[in-house]
Every structure is written in C-alpha cells, then in structure tokens.
Amino acid sequence: MIEKTLPAPASGLGAGVPIDELRASVRRRFTGTVAELKELVAIPGIAWDAFDAAQLDRSAEAVAALVRGLGLEDVQILRVNKDDGAPGGPAVVARKRAKPGYPTVVLYAHHDVQPPADPSLWETEPFTAVEKDGRLFGRGAADDKAGIMAHIGSMRAVADVLGDDFGLGVTLFIEGEEEAGSPTFRTFLQTHRALLGGDVIVVADSSNWKVGVPALTTSLRGLVDGTVEVRVLDHAVHSGMFGGPILDAPTLLARLIATFHDDAGSVAIEGLASSEHAVLDYPEATFRADAAVLDGVVLAGTGSITSRLWDKPALSIIGMDIPSVAMSSNTLLPAARAKISLRLAPGQDPEAAMAALDAHVQRHAPFGAHVTFTPGEAGQPFATDTDAPAAKTALWALGESWGVPAVESGMGGSIPFIADLTEVFPDAQILVTGVEDPDSRAHSANESLHLGDFEKAVTAEALLLAAMNAATNRA
Known part of the structure; x- marks a missing residue:
C-alpha cells in the first residue's frame, strides 16, 4: 500500500x-x-x-x-x-x-x-x-x-x-x-x-x-435527519369555539422545537459528542460577511467560530408542514410536522445520535401532545x-x-x-x-x-x- x-x-x-x-x-x-x-x-x-x-x-x-x-x-x-x-x-x-x-x-x-x-x-x-x-x-x-x-x-x-x-x-x-x-x-x-x-x-x-x-x-461533520409530528386533535375544530383550553399543533411544535437549543444557542440534546479542537481563527466579521448574517443577529453557541462549525453539533429545521398564510383559516390545527437536520461532530456515532434525537422529542412532548419521530438518513x-x-x-x-x-x-x-x-x-x-x-x-x-x-x-x-x-x- x-x-x-x-x-x-x-x-x-x-x-x-x-x-x-x-x-x-x-x-x-x-x-x-x-x-x-x-x-x-x-x-x-x-x-x-x-x-x-x-x-x-x-x-x-x-x-x-x-x-x-x-x-x-x-x-x-x-x-x-x-x-x-x-x-x-x-x-x-x-x-x-x-x-x-x-x-x-x-x-x-x-x-x-x-x-x-x-x-x-x-x-x-x-x-x-x-x-x-x-x-x-x-x-x-x-x-x-x-x-x-x-x-x-x-x-x-x-x-x-x-x-x-x-x-x-x-x-x-x-x-x-x-x-x-x-x-x-x-x-x-x-x-x-x-x-x-x-x-x-x-x-x-x-x-x-x-x-x-x-x-x-x-x-x-456527520449527519442525521428525521421528521417529528405533533398531534393534539383527532380532527380540526373551530378556533373560536374551542380555542383557549386547547393549544394548536403548530404552537406545540414550536414549543418542542425551542427545546433543541439552550439560551446560548448551543444544541441541547443529551448524548451528542462535542469538542473544541479547531485552532484556525475565523474572525466573526469575516464569518458574518461570508454567511450573509444580517446586522444585529447574534451568533449562536459558544467557543471559537471554527469549533462551532467543525467540532460541535448543529441542528436546523429545514422544512415544516403547516398551512401557508395564504391558506390559513380560524381553525385549531390537529397536527404539524417538521423536518430536522442534525450535523454531528467527528467521533459521533450516527445511530446513537438518531436515538438521542428520538429520546429528546419524546421526553419534551409539550402538554401531553402525541409526538412521533420518523428517522431519516444518516451519514458518518x-x-x-x-x-x-x-x-x-x-x-x-x-x-x-x-x-x-x-x-x-x-x-x-x-x-x-x-x-x-x-x-x-x-x-x-x-x-x-x-x-x-x-x-x-x-x-x-x-x-x-x-x-x-x-x-x-x-x-x-x-x-x-x-x-x-x-x-x-x-x-
């Protein structure tokens, strides 16, 4: 060789x-x-x-x-x-x-x-x-x-x-x-x-x-993705007649999504690998320009920019199934779905990461909502x-x-x-x-x-x- x-x-x-x-x-x-x-x-x-x-x-x-x-x-x-x-x-x-x-x-x-x-x-x-x-x-x-x-x-x-x-x-x-x-x-x-x-x-x-x-x-970084569905009703009902005691599925999905990150913006899912190995300097101003970040938007996470990019997990919501604004009505929606993309730090086993993501959404099901996680693709x-x-x-x-x-x-x-x-x-x-x-x-x-x-x-x-x-x- x-x-x-x-x-x-x-x-x-x-x-x-x-x-x-x-x-x-x-x-x-x-x-x-x-x-x-x-x-x-x-x-x-x-x-x-x-x-x-x-x-x-x-x-x-x-x-x-x-x-x-x-x-x-x-x-x-x-x-x-x-x-x-x-x-x-x-x-x-x-x-x-x-x-x-x-x-x-x-x-x-x-x-x-x-x-x-x-x-x-x-x-x-x-x-x-x-x-x-x-x-x-x-x-x-x-x-x-x-x-x-x-x-x-x-x-x-x-x-x-x-x-x-x-x-x-x-x-x-x-x-x-x-x-x-x-x-x-x-x-x-x-x-x-x-x-x-x-x-x-x-x-x-x-x-x-x-x-x-x-x-x-x-x-x-590796990658796992999957789809989470939050369901609260058997079927849609009028928001005026039933709203108040019931929170609609998009609202509860938003509450679930909010649990994926801590207050600093770091991924808050237990069991994911994370490190601080990267030593290259990536000035924040340069990164903001390269990524087209708008003025006033605060960067998420802790540690150096390069460690956040290369050595730590990153979670994004890349798609949602809820009615568009143009198709909205005064209805309590029974279900909503989101596609989750989770980047993995080197050293992370994708199967373990998928299991950790599944466990997290089940553990943080808001207001007793029925939460289903469907695993997607995984890459080392x-x-x-x-x-x-x-x-x-x-x-x-x-x-x-x-x-x-x-x-x-x-x-x-x-x-x-x-x-x-x-x-x-x-x-x-x-x-x-x-x-x-x-x-x-x-x-x-x-x-x-x-x-x-x-x-x-x-x-x-x-x-x-x-x-x-x-x-x-x-x-």
Missing part, C-alpha cells in the same frame, strides 16, 4: 518533482482547460427525477470524451439500479494501470449539478458560463465540474512533463448522482470494487480556506489521519502551488459517501480537496469559481501525483 512508498516529510517531499515544469504545463494549457469547463457548465445534467435524464446522459458522455483524450484504458459509463429498480445516475470510470511496484490513486469528482433554483436570482444565465472579475459564473462551475477539470488538467500536466516515467496507477471516478444524495453509491462501489480500489482516494469536492489560501479538508463523520504520508504530501503540494502554507480545515457540512469509501476501502488514505472558496455559493444562485485559485488547484494535484511517483522511484 502507499504507506510503504511515500516518505516522511523529513525525506523531502518535493525531491525529484519537476515543480517549475509542471506549473508551466498547467499554465500553458489553462485557457483550454477553462474553455472545456465552460462546455461542461452548458450541460444541465441534474440527477433529480423531476429533470430530463437525457441531459445527465449527455453530461456523462461529455466527461467520457474528455477522459478518452487522456489515453486512459477502459473508459466506461456505468450505472447500477436503485432499490426500486430504477437506474442510477451514469458514472464515468477509467483507469491507467500501475507499473509494478507503484501505488494506485483514485480521483473522484461528480458531473451532476444542483437545479438552478429561481432564475430571477441569477445575474447571468445559470447554464451559460460567464467570466467576470476573475471568476467563472454558472451552475456547476465550482461544484463540481471544476473538480473534474482539476483531475483532467493535472493528468495532462503529468503526462506532458513525466511521460513514460509516470508509473502510478490512476483511476478516474466521476459520479453522476451526488447532488441527488448518491442513492446507488454504496452498491456501485461494491459492484465495481475491483475497478475502483486504490491506495489513495482524492475527493475533489470541498473548499479552500479563502481566496489565496489552500486547505486540505481534514474533518467533516470523517477525520483525516494528517500524519499519514498521503496527507503530508497533499499539504506540501497545496502549499507549493499557492506559495503559502496550506491549512488543515474542517467542514461544517457532510459528505455522506465518504463513509462508504472508508468502509468499502478501509486501507485507502482519503484526501478531501476542492476548488471552492467562501464566495463560490455552491447550490445557490450565482455560483462561481475563482479562476486564479482554480489554476493553483490543478497545479497542486499535478504536484501531488508527481511527488507520489517520485517517492516510489526513490523507495
């Missing part, structure tokens, strides 16, 4: 790596790389059932054509069926087999994108890539078609500079349903395990610390072993490319399929990298990519591959 072929930092991670030549190759090809990215952005490949599946197939074909240009073997578009028998999203898989004694690296990204949302919120057409002020705007420009092009661009640079001396095995795995929750991901890994296995897996679907400062994402948190050789090499490559030290950054969000990768390939080192920055606005209107940092991301991955190759040559 790769642990045996990558040296420790003291051995000189950059030894034998033609840094200037790789950087020059990326720069020489960069205009073309951006042009190809624009072509990918133009394809509205959305894996949700409500959208045209033909566009998703078109997206996969476009990616496969780019991959074929690398000269990799066995370029395939593969899919497996969902639990209901419907076909899953098309994934592009291709590989270059390792020379004897060399490890294999798996390069992951996804070609499907989020729906464009309300077009009136966009300053440009969502599926027409537009360059403005050093950024490329368009749906998928950052998340995650730039990740695809980072892989392709880095492979081109390595081929240009190293040629036949490049002995690493490389497998490209470009998923086609990540934004729909990766419903067939685990089955896909198990079905094609022999094809997708590797010593190091690079997941290019995260963010850098800020423009000009690269990051290796070293922790991800993730933490990188930053002492592992691949992580050290990645941090070196990022710092060398940007010209400033890379930070070890947590992420408040979750990438549930990372847990599947760690379980199916337990011996692989997983590196979570990315091309986004705090203003990329992935999933939102006006999604964009900082082009200067994108070039550095391509260069960093080329340096990573070349360093692993050089380490094997020295071993």
Whole structure:
C-alpha cells in the first residue's frame, strides 16, 4: 500500500518533482482547460427525477470524451439500479494501470449539478458560463465540474512533463448522482470494487480556506435527519369555539422545537459528542460577511467560530408542514410536522445520535401532545489521519502551488459517501480537496469559481501525483 512508498516529510517531499515544469504545463494549457469547463457548465445534467435524464446522459458522455483524450484504458459509463429498480445516475470510470511496484490513486469528482433554483436570482444565465472579475459564473462551475477539470488538467500536466516515467496507477471516478444524495453509491462501489480500489482516494469536492489560501479538508461533520409530528386533535375544530383550553399543533411544535437549543444557542440534546479542537481563527466579521448574517443577529453557541462549525453539533429545521398564510383559516390545527437536520461532530456515532434525537422529542412532548419521530438518513463523520504520508504530501503540494502554507480545515457540512469509501476501502488514505472558496455559493444562485485559485488547484494535484511517483522511484 502507499504507506510503504511515500516518505516522511523529513525525506523531502518535493525531491525529484519537476515543480517549475509542471506549473508551466498547467499554465500553458489553462485557457483550454477553462474553455472545456465552460462546455461542461452548458450541460444541465441534474440527477433529480423531476429533470430530463437525457441531459445527465449527455453530461456523462461529455466527461467520457474528455477522459478518452487522456489515453486512459477502459473508459466506461456505468450505472447500477436503485432499490426500486430504477437506474442510477451514469458514472464515468477509467483507469491507467500501475507499473509494478507503484501505488494506485483514485480521483473522484461528480458531473451532476444542483437545479438552478429561481432564475430571477441569477445575474447571468445559470447554464451559460460567464467570466467576470476573475471568476467563472454558472451552475456547476465550482461544484463540481471544476473538480473534474482539476483531475483532467493535472493528468495532462503529468503526462506532458513525466511521460513514460509516470508509473502510478490512476483511476478516474466521476459520479453522476451526488447532488441527488448518491442513492446507488454504496452498491456501485461494491459492484465495481475491483475497478475502483486504490491506495489513495482524492475527493475533489470541498473548499479552500479563502481566496489565496489552500486547505486540505481534514474533518467533516456527520449527519442525521428525521421528521417529528405533533398531534393534539383527532380532527380540526373551530378556533373560536374551542380555542383557549386547547393549544394548536403548530404552537406545540414550536414549543418542542425551542427545546433543541439552550439560551446560548448551543444544541441541547443529551448524548451528542462535542469538542473544541479547531485552532484556525475565523474572525466573526469575516464569518458574518461570508454567511450573509444580517446586522444585529447574534451568533449562536459558544467557543471559537471554527469549533462551532467543525467540532460541535448543529441542528436546523429545514422544512415544516403547516398551512401557508395564504391558506390559513380560524381553525385549531390537529397536527404539524417538521423536518430536522442534525450535523454531528467527528467521533459521533450516527445511530446513537438518531436515538438521542428520538429520546429528546419524546421526553419534551409539550402538554401531553402525541409526538412521533420518523428517522431519516444518516451519514458518518470523517477525520483525516494528517500524519499519514498521503496527507503530508497533499499539504506540501497545496502549499507549493499557492506559495503559502496550506491549512488543515474542517467542514461544517457532510459528505455522506465518504463513509462508504472508508468502509468499502478501509486501507485507502482519503484526501478531501476542492476548488471552492467562501464566495463560490455552491447550490445557490450565482455560483462561481475563482479562476486564479482554480489554476493553483490543478497545479497542486499535478504536484501531488508527481511527488507520489517520485517517492516510489526513490523507495
């Protein structure tokens, strides 16, 4: 495995790596790389059932054509069926087999994108890539078609500079349903395990610390969600005739929701893991600007901003079933529901967290209301072993490319399929990298990519591959 072929930092991670030549190759090809990215952005490949599946197939074909240009073997578009028998999203898989004694690296990204949302919120057409002020705007420009092009661009640079001396095995795995929750991901890994296995897996679907400062994402929060229903009546009744002795279901649901946080805004559910490990400084003013917090709104929780984002649980109400204001009437509503999303700190077992959430809503049922909790999805948190050789090499490559030290950054969000990768390939080192920055606005209107940092991301991955190759040559 790769642990045996990558040296420790003291051995000189950059030894034998033609840094200037790789950087020059990326720069020489960069205009073309951006042009190809624009072509990918133009394809509205959305894996949700409500959208045209033909566009998703078109997206996969476009990616496969780019991959074929690398000269990799066995370029395939593969899919497996969902639990209901419907076909899953098309994934592009291709590989270059390792020379004897060399490890294999798996390069992951996804070609499907989020729906464009309300077009009136966009300053440009969502599926027409537009360059403005050093950024490329368009749906998928950052998340995650730039990740695809980072892989392709880095492979081109390595081929240009190293040629036949490049002995690493490389497998490209470009998923086609990540934004729909990766419903067939685990089955896909198990079905094609022999094809997708590797010593190091690079997941290019995260963010850098800020423009000009690269990051290796070293922790991800886990996730559980579920639906709580509060019921107080067998059927709706007139609020004038019966109101007073009876509190309606939305009111009691609000009282239940209020128990999820303490007076400081910290999650108040017993049994959840929490820590204070994060050391990076995230000034409050910067955070408020990045998150578009309105003036006067007080931030919730205690401890540093980064610990609150990465090391502690966070609970949000992401949906409610009650009549809209436009459809309201003078009626005591018998039932109301809310969808709960709970982010989990690293080290938290999702099953235990789900049980704690269920126990909490039952224990805090207001005024004897009938409370039902229906569990939803669960995803494991993730933490990188930053002492592992691949992580050290990645941090070196990022710092060398940007010209400033890379930070070890947590992420408040979750990438549930990372847990599947760690379980199916337990011996692989997983590196979570990315091309986004705090203003990329992935999933939102006006999604964009900082082009200067994108070039550095391509260069960093080329340096990573070349360093692993050089380490094997020295071993």
